[in-house]
Amino acid sequence: MAQNILSIHNLHATIGDVEILKGINLNINAGEVHAIMGPNGSGKTTLSNILAGRDGYTVTQGEILFFGKNLLDLSVEERAAAGVFLAMQYPVEIPGVNNSYFLKTALNSVRKSRGESPLDAFEFMQIIKSYLSDVGMDEKFLKRAVNAGFSGGEKKRNEILQMLLLQPTLAICDETDSGLDVDALQIVAKGVNQLRSGDRAILLITHYQRLLNYVTPDFVHVLSGGKIIKSGDKHLAAEIEKHGYNERE
Amino acid sequence: MATMSANNLQQLASGIQFAGPECVTVCETNDVIHVVVAPEKDSTSTLYVVLNDEAIAKKYKITVDFNYSNAELAIFGLYQLRDKQMVEIQSTFNHKVPHCTSKQVWRGILNDSAKAAFEGKIIVAPHAQKTDAQLSNKNLLLSKNAEVNTKPILEIYADDVKCSHGATVGCLDENALFYLRSRGIEESVARELLIEAFANEVLDVVGV
Numbered sequence: 254m255a256q257n258i259l260s261i262h263n264l265h266a267t268i269g270d271v272e273i274l275k276g277i278n279l280n281i282n283a284g285e286v287h288a289i290m291g292p293n294g295s296g297k298t299t300l301s302n303i304l305a306g307r308d309g310y311t312v313t314q315g316e317i318l319f320f321g322k323n324l325l326d327l328s329v330e331e332r333a334a335a336g337v338f339l340a341m342q343y344p345v346e347i348p349g350v351n352n353s354y355f356l357k358t359a360l361n362s363v364r365k366s367r368g369e370s371p372l373d374a375f376e377f378m379q380i381i382k383s384y385l386s387d388v389g390m391d392e393k394f395l396k397r398a399v400n401a402g403f404s405g406g407e408k409k410r411n412e413i414l415q416m417l418l419l420q421p422t423l424a425i426c427d428e429t430d431s432g433l434d435v436d437a438l439q440i441v442a443k444g445v446n447q448l449r450s451g452d453r454a455i456l457l458i459t460h461y462q463r464l465l466n467y468v469t470p471d472f473v474h475v476l477s478g479g480k481i482i483k484s485g486d487k488h489l490a491a492e493i494e495k496h497g498y499n500e501r502e
Numbered sequence: 503m504a505t506m507s508a509n510n511l512q513q514l515a516s517g518i519q520f521a522g523p524e525c526v527t528v529c530e531t532n533d534v535i536h537v538v539v540a541p542e543k544d545s546t547s548t549l550y551v552v553l554n555d556e557a558i559a560k561k562y563k564i565t566v567d568f569n570y571s572n573a574e575l576a577i578f579g580l581y582q583l584r585d586k587q588m589v590e591i592q593s594t595f596n597h598k599v600p601h602c603t604s605k606q607v608w609r610g611i612l613n614d615s616a617k618a619a620f621e622g623k624i625i626v627a628p629h630a631q632k633t634d635a636q637l638s639n640k641n642l643l644l645s646k647n648a649e650v651n652t653k654p655i656l657e658i659y660a661d662d663v664k665c666s667h668g669a670t671v672g673c674l675d676e677n678a679l680f681y682l683r684s685r686g687i688e689e690s691v692a693r694e695l696l697i698e699a700f701a702n703e704v705l706d707v708v709g710v
Contacts, residue, residue, distance in 0.1 A: 305684050306683075329689075330689065333683070341681070359686050362688065366686065
């Protein structure tokens with residue numbers, strides 16, 4: 254049996270006094286791609302932020318196990334080092350921080366926690382160059398500040414670049430497909446497919462089926478009102494696209 | 503914009519350097535360093551002010567008198583304070599003649615119980631038309647007890663000028679911090695990166 258990577262049991266979470274997640278159960282094993290679809294306000298981004306460790310949410314019940322260990326005990330950077338990666342819906346612009354320096358610092362931080370030696374500038378360039386071409390980015394992106402002045406598509410490609418570079422065991426893509434043209438969508442899909450392997454898991458959070466036309470999920474879940482109300486295989490995505498979320502209840 | 507070459511860079515006082523034609527006087531009394539710049543006609547000059555541990559007097563007064571037209575002057579200033587350090591900076595730009603350009607970029611980083619007071623005054627005389635004066639002062643507070651008072655003042659008596667001023671006081675961007683940490687970068691390193699990025703808006707220009 255494939256190894257369990259992520260196991261969420263009865264997860265309840267609030268923002269302030271408002272309960273957003275109302276009992277999520279989800280099991281993700283190595284080698285699997287799961288898609289979570291759901292309307293606006295269903296809790297998709299809350300779930301991905303809680304997995305990555307963002308402040309502002311309170312888990313009131315339930316647990317999240319990552320390789321059998323309590324994920325909620327880990328700091329944001331410890332989760333990243335352990336292999337959790339969140340491609341964000343709105344990547345943050347950080348003027349003044351050089352993209353290349355950022356990517357190298359991130360990679361070496363993660364390598365350090367894996368007990369690997371840090372890469373020097375030359376070794377880093379060798380690695381990043383191949384990933385840059387995978388996501389259709391020019392080397393000049395490395396010289397710019399992190400996401401500063403990037404177009405929407407460039408920001409999302411920069412997320413996929415980071416994902417490929419850090420080689421996470423659990424990659425979560427939070428609406429990475431939103432607002433992309435077909436070319437950029439295909440690049441994102443290619444990156445996700447490239448990462449897909451028997452020892453990793455991928456969680457795609459999306460409104461639409463269109464990303465799933467390029468990345469075939471093993472499981473599709475519908476999140477609505479803070480709960481997973483239906484799970485199925487890839488055909489469920491097509492059904493939702495056709496009939497909307499309302500008929501799923 | 504002013505460019506700097508090593509040849510004409512003068513050290514005026516600890517932390518203060520000047521690039522441009524000779525037109526500066528520095529007056530140091532007990533705790534006050536007063537720099538007076540009177541840019542020459544058609545000149546371009548830049549004043550660099552980097553105040554940290556080694557270079558903190560109680561008060562810095564910077565006065566720029568535009569007495570001749572077509573002069574350009576820029577200031578890039580950074581004050582970085584910690585513990586109980588205190589500094590007062592007062593900059594006064596007198597645009598007395600037409601067609602002069604001034605640009606001020608001031609950045610402050612305050613930690614612990616440090617305190618700073620910044621006052622940036624731009625005065626544009628009635629006949630100083632076509633003046634272009636900009637002032638930006640941004641401050642980063644790294645501790646609850648750090649404090650900054652910033653007061654940009656514009657006094658404009660001419661009607662065909664381009665003047666802007668802005669001042670902000672804030673903390674490190676939590677979203678940026680989360681973003682860096684979510685890529686495996688330790689919180690302390692991520693903080694340093696963001697603080698450096700803020701300081702580099704000035705230091706990159708100074709080239710130190």
